[in-house]
Amino acid sequence: MKYVVMIFRGADRVRTEADERGLGRLRQLQRELAESGELISSEGLRPPTEGRIVQIRDGQQVVTDGPFGAAKEHLAGYFMVDATDERALAIAGQISAAVGDRVELRATVI
Structure with missing residues (x-):
């Protein structure tokens, strides 16, 4: 299943030295998952200030520079993996340990 x-x-x-070490661990995990065939995709994301909101209003596309609204946290990156439920939980735990914070794990629908 994909997660x-x-x-x-x-x-x-603010990015710290610990964050830099965490990024190194994430890159290593990325390589390991690629070698095992479990990695589908993994990317870091630019900050919301560099994003755009895209929506259709009255049949017209409207694009607004981000961020839209105040948030205490933002999506900074993701790993997409193809693994069993138990393995996906283990991978999420490794990612959480690397970034030093919680992560969210979700199965895909399709």
Whole structure:
């Protein structure tokens, strides 16, 4: 089954030396999952200030620069894996340990 592990980051959090070490552990995990065939995709995301909101209003596309609304945290990156439920939980735990914070694990619908 496919799962996405979403990594969140505090909106006002400053990158630290511990974060740099965590990124190194994430890159190593990325390589290991790629070698095992479990990794579908993994990317870090630019901050919300560099994003855009895209929506259709009255049949017209409207694009607004981000961020839209205040948030205490934002989606900072993700891992998409193809694994059993038990293995996906283990991978999410490794990612959580690397980033030093909680992550969210969700199975895909399709």
